[in-house]
Amino acid sequence: MISLEQAKQLVGMLEEGQQHEADLLVKDILEKTSNPMFQEIGTLTRDLHESIKHFSVDDRMSAIANDEIPDARDRLQYVIDKTEGAANRTMDAVDRCMPIADNLHEGLLQVRPQWNELMHGRIELNEFKALCHRIDTLLGEVEGDSSELRGQLTEILMAQDFQDLTGQIIRKVITLVDEVEGRLVDILTAFGGSQLEESAVNSTKATDPEGPILNAEEREDAVSSQDEVDDLLSSLGF
Structure with missing residues (x-):
């Protein structure tokens, strides 16, 4: 002036x-x-x-961008494929089990009336003989169906073996995403320092630029949680 x-x-x-x-x-x-x-x-x-x-x-950022992110994409695609395959195997096994369960239920419904008569002592000899034949036939069907059911249940169980491997992959990808987020937060903190430190800008005391925040877990002025990341992004207008 x-x-x-x-x-x-x-x-x-x-x-x-x-x-x-x-x-x-x-x-x-x-x-x-x-x-x-x-x-x-x-x-x-x-x-x-x-x-x-x-x-x-930053060699680490280069490695993340050129190697780890494409690798993570391939890993997630592998998880999708394994999950889809397991779901298809499980649904196929359940589809094969449903007719077996229906046949068993239908056979029991056919036997139940005469069985109730037998239990109350109101069955004739010829009806008793017919009941015995029906039960014998039902037992044969149950024997074969139970073996098929056991096989299909084993198939369902085996289809779930993907969970351990895919769980490890997902955890590794989450770790990578957390690291990328942390480094992006460092960049935003460095580039948005003038907005986050308004009081320092108004001060006449000269300060040296710090650049990206390192060892955030050892500092009180570094973001260390999702809530603090949200606050940082909001303060920068994002």
Whole structure:
């Protein structure tokens, strides 16, 4: 901001034809008034530049982007294929079990009336003989059906063997996603430092840019939970 004294001095120089001196005065005024702004911009530019350099040469980020993320995509596709295959095997086995269960239920319904008569002592001899034949036939059917049911239940059990392997794969992918999220949070923290540290910007004390936050678990000013990540993203306008 130009002062009244400087304005009077500038007007006097112009009136006396001292153009060169007036230009020098204006330049001096602009440099003094603009210096804090340029200093702040320069500091922020250096901070961003160093942060970009840091992440561009980060071998771990390169490995994640070029190797681990494609590998994780393949692993998740493997999980999908295994899960789909197990689901199909299970549904096929259940479909084969349903007619067996229906036949057993139907056979029991046919025997039950005469069996009830027998239990109450109201059955004739010829009906008793017919009941014995029906029970014998039912037992033969149950024997064969029970073996088939055992086989199908074993098939259902074997179809679930994918869970242990796919569970390990999913846990590894979750670990990778957590690491990527942490590194992205570091980038946002570095690039959004001026917004997150508004009080520091308003202070006249000079501060050195920290860049990405490392060892977040040992620091109180680093995000360490999903809620804190949400707060950080909200504070940055995302």
